[in-house]
Amino acid sequence: MVMSENKKKIWILALRQGLSLIVISVAIALTVNQFRPGGINIVSDWSVEARFKSADDALMVISFEEAGKLFELQEATFIDARSEEQYHQGHIKGALSLPWQSVNDYFIEIADQLDPNKPIITYCDGETCELSHELAVFLKDMGFDNSRVLVNGWSLWLKAGLPVASDSGADNG
């Protein structure tokens, strides 16, 4: 297929315009970001430790060992931030379900089961899962100051063979 001279011209024109638009956008974006309040770093640290800080910069992450100890002593409330479906398929034994997706509905349901004096440990699945972090921040705002995040909680819990429960009622561990 031979492109007509005109057609070729317009594609070249389009590409030139497209590239120019991108260059202009990049220039504006970087300039604005530099001078506006609330601009962000061009490169920032996205490691687990750096990400899981609450607004007041207190490290919110609880180590797996510490969480395991609190579980053993039954001194913490575990909250599953994943969907209800995933919770029913399997969760940390004794954990409450509070899916972040509809946190407002579920929060009212479980609020009276939460003890403000006990540490609350939220978890979801995967190192990058943000649900538990968002949930912990939310719970802090709600007055549960001792809310912590167990990063990658569900996977680590399973791997360690600690007690879990599922919908069928068959607990194990």
Added chain:
Amino acid sequence: MFHIARFFLGGVFIYASYDKIINPDDFARIVFNYQILPHNLVNLAAIILPWIELIVGFCLIIGWWIPGAVVIVTALLIVFISASLFNLARGLDVHCGCFSAGVLETTSARLSILRDTFFLAVSFFLIYMVFWVKKKSGFQSVEFRG
């Protein structure tokens, strides 16, 4: 029809860029959650992407550089849809961050893919009009510019 389509898509892109420009740190978190870009590029993408959306949106509405804007809009939509499909396929549930940087945006992945596919169809229509039917599209006004 051509003008309706470009006003519509231009409006969608400007609307989509607004909240992300206001809240770059929230949008960066969403870009990060997609788990596609290397960490070093996450913030850069979060800073630049909304501005590209805003500027091509304006171009579509005002009628400047339409051929270039249409190509970028189409490319962006293809990237968005691919990224969502990719994450859907590997079972990663991310907030699409399509129209706002808020984490509570609750559109499901499937729905946002469906919606983006519709936008993509509109942008293909624009491509067709601009590159094949340009005479009827009012394109002559921009053909020999820049």
